[in-house]
Amino acid sequence: MITISGLTARIAGRLLIDNASLSLPSGTKAGLVGRNGTGKSTLFRIITGALSPEAGTITLPKNARIGQVAQEAPGTDDALIEIVLAADKERAALLKEAETASDPHRIAEIQTRLTDIGAHSAEARAASILAGLGFDHEAQQRPAKSFSGGWRMRVALAAVLFSEPDLLLLDEPTNYLDLEGTLWLEDYVRRYPHSVIIISHDRDLLNTAVNAIVHLDQQKLTFYRGSYDQFERQKAENDELQMKAKAKNDAARKHLQSFIDRFRAKATKARQAQSRIKALERMGTVSAVIETQVQPITFPEPERQPASPIIAIEGGAVGYTPGKPILKQINLRIDNDDRIALLGSNGNGKSTFAKFISGRLEAESGVVKRAPGLKIGFFAQHQLDDLIPDQSPVEHVRRLMPEAPEAKVRARVAQMGLATEKMSTPAKDLSGGEKARLLMGLAAFDAPNLLILDEPTNHLDIDSRRALIEALNDYEGAVILISHDRHLIEATVDRLWLVNNGTVKTFEGDMEDYRGLIVQSGKRDDKDKPAANGDTANKADQRKANADRRAQFAPLKKKINEIESLTAKLNKQIQLLDAELADPALYEKSPAKAAEKAKLRALAADKLNEAEEQWLELSAEYEEAMAG
Numbered sequence: 001m002i003t004i005s006g007l008t009a010r011i012a013g014r015l016l017i018d019n020a021s022l023s024l025p026s027g028t029k030a031g032l033v034g035r036n037g038t039g040k041s042t043l044f045r046i047i048t049g050a051l052s053p054e055a056g057t058i059t060l061p062k063n064a065r066i067g068q069v070a071q072e073a074p075g076t077d078d079a080l081i082e083i084v085l086a087a088d089k090e091r092a093a094l095l096k097e098a099e100t101a102s103d104p105h106r107i108a109e110i111q112t113r114l115t116d117i118g119a120h121s122a123e124a125r126a127a128s129i130l131a132g133l134g135f136d137h138e139a140q141q142r143p144a145k146s147f148s149g150g151w152r153m154r155v156a157l158a159a160v161l162f163s164e165p166d167l168l169l170l171d172e173p174t175n176y177l178d179l180e181g182t183l184w185l186e187d188y189v190r191r192y193p194h195s196v197i198i199i200s201h202d203r204d205l206l207n208t209a210v211n212a213i214v215h216l217d218q219q220k221l222t223f224y225r226g227s228y229d230q231f232e233r234q235k236a237e238n239d240e241l242q243m244k245a246k247a248k249n250d251a252a253r254k255h256l257q258s259f260i261d262r263f264r265a266k267a268t269k270a271r272q273a274q275s276r277i278k279a280l281e282r283m284g285t286v287s288a289v290i291e292t293q294v295q296p297i298t299f300p301e302p303e304r305q306p307a308s309p310i311i312a313i314e315g316g317a318v319g320y321t322p323g324k325p326i327l328k329q330i331n332l333r334i335d336n337d338d339r340i341a342l343l344g345s346n347g348n349g350k351s352t353f354a355k356f357i358s359g360r361l362e363a364e365s366g367v368v369k370r371a372p373g374l375k376i377g378f379f380a381q382h383q384l385d386d387l388i389p390d391q392s393p394v395e396h397v398r399r400l401m402p403e404a405p406e407a408k409v410r411a412r413v414a415q416m417g418l419a420t421e422k423m424s425t426p427a428k429d430l431s432g433g434e435k436a437r438l439l440m441g442l443a444a445f446d447a448p449n450l451l452i453l454d455e456p457t458n459h460l461d462i463d464s465r466r467a468l469i470e471a472l473n474d475y476e477g478a479v480i481l482i483s484h485d486r487h488l489i490e491a492t493v494d495r496l497w498l499v500n501n502g503t504v505k506t507f508e509g510d511m512e513d514y515r516g517l518i519v520q521s522g523k524r525d526d527k528d529k530p531a532a533n534g535d536t537a538n539k540a541d542q543r544k545a546n547a548d549r550r551a552q553f554a555p556l557k558k559k560i561n562e563i564e565s566l567t568a569k570l571n572k573q574i575q576l577l578d579a580e581l582a583d584p585a586l587y588e589k590s591p592a593k594a595a596e597k598a599k600l601r602a603l604a605a606d607k608l609n610e611a612e613e614q615w616l617e618l619s620a621e622y623e624e625a626m627a628g
Contacts, residue, residue, distance in 0.1 A: 001024065001025055023223075024197075024214075030210055032214045034215060060167065065165040066166070083155055126162050134345055134346060150176045168195070181346075182205065201460065201462045211225070295418065299440075300445070301475070302447050305477070306371035311333065311450070327502060327503055335478065338479070341489045342481070345500075358376050377450070383443075389426060389428035392423060393425070397441075410423055567612060
């Protein structure tokens with residue numbers, strides 16, 4: 001059990017968390033969500049002890065081990081496999097002691113403990129985690145310093161997963177993963193045997209890997225049982241009830257205040273007026289639901305759409321070194337209404353193919369035909385560094401519209417989804433999400449016929465990702481998308497291309513098929529990667545096996561569904577009782593009835609706690625059985 005009591009925290013004088021309390025049962029896998037800047041990472045720092053709160057406490061089980069990805073990725077001469085194995089401090093210490101121990105009893109104790117913690121299978125487990133995150137056997141033997149920063153962050157993630165702490169804290173773990181790594185991580189976290197808290201804006205991860213959501217909003221922490229989609233529904237219902245309760249509360253306060261104002265000065269009514277004043281003080285107020293609207297994103301529509309195909313490739317090959325193509329035998333076409341996602345592990349050539357399509361890389365061989373007048377917009381995360389640090393979004397856009405009046409320039413910036421107060425802010429002071437919006441707007445400035453987006457979501461929160469989905473679905477041109485955000489892919493594209501084994505081919509299947517193949521393989525070597533036009537028989541066998549497993553555990557799933565229905569009813573009952581108990585007239589007209597409703601509310605809350613505990617236990621059992 002993790003218990004947060006009366007927690008208050010400030011950073012640079014700014015209040016982020018105010019008297020917040022929360023309890024998480026052991027084994028909970030919770031997504032910590034909230035708008036950027038609300039204090040999610042600050043809460044992690046308090047949990048780990050890196051930051052002291054202004055007030056309040058966080059209580060963890062005695063001797064609980066907390067694991068978090070290191071802020072600095074390893075860049076040493078040590079092999080990746082050795083770095084991951086060293087993360088298990090107890091195993092490393094026992095193995096070292098075993099080399100010099102001479103007391104037979106101590107030697108026996110060491111060997112027993114090594115067996116208990118699975119030390120002898122540790123190397124295989126470490127290799128499996130590294131493989132899941134994209135490192136084949138050869139890469140696992142290479143020194144960490146030979147990898148880029150993004151790949152070394154994966155090693156840091158592998159190390160904390162291998163150490164298997166009692167409480168695993170993950171802060172935006174998918175930012176440095178590709179789609180394949182993200183799908184693998186979803187499955188790993190879902191089956192993780194201990195407690196997990198994940199800060200993430202990846203909706204699919206929050207729907208697949210967690211069984212609870214903790215919402216940090218208005219400086220408070222609120223617990224919701226279930227996935228992110230369930231959280232959104234519950235929050236919407238709660239907000240509606242709260243607004244109704246506020247309307248009732250406001251009306252009652254207005255009525256009492258009207259009586260006080262009219263009769264306070266009359267001697268004959270003075271006692272009644274004083275009574276109403278005390279009632280008004282006891283009543284308190286119901287807070288309004290504060291909605292922070294996300295700025296929409298808009299891509300300008302192409303003035304003229306060329307006839308299909310807008311790009312046709314026959315026998316194409318492309319690379320960076322003459323005679324050494326990275327991709328070859330490319331035979332594809334792109335039509336003017338295509339929505340295509342590129343699949344494939346990092347390093348297989350997705351970004352190379354995107355540059356090839358955009359014209360940034362010339363074909364080494366083959367024929368490439370582009371429609372006359374074709375305009376292509378290209379966005380990639382690394383281009384964030386191309387923004388001029390001291391220039392504001394308005395100044396960036398004005399360079400492209402030198403003759404336009406100020407109002408028109410600002411209107412174009414607004415289309416990019418930047419708030420008015422951010423339009424004159426230097427680029428260096430914008431958040432990562434604001435920079436991404438600006439750069440996407442600049443990439444699409446000339447109303448392209450084809451928009452290529454390479455990992456556009458890394459700095460966008462969930463609401464901004466929703467705005468991007470709406471913008472892409474409204475956009476009339478063709479789209480090529482590279483993203484580790486499965487929800488974004490499923491919501492915006494209708495074709496999948498797999499970049500693998502030195503070429504690009506159509507993937508016959510949907511994202512669920514691709515996810516199943518990635519998780520099933522558990523490895524990322526070429527021989528284990530899913531092939532384009534995958535084996536239909538294997539897919540059918542896999543689907544049948546999954547259906548058989550679902551049928552076998554249907555009674556358990558039915559029980560879980562029954563508990564979910566019960567908790568929904570109890571939540572609604574509690575919300576209705578809260579609304580009634582917020583009405584001051586209830587206490588004046590019938591104190592006994594008010595006391596009875598308060599008792600019913602407490603009873604319902606106890607039943608809800610019991611149901612949630614049972615739901616967590618059965619859900620963990622079901623997930624383990626289905627993963628089996």
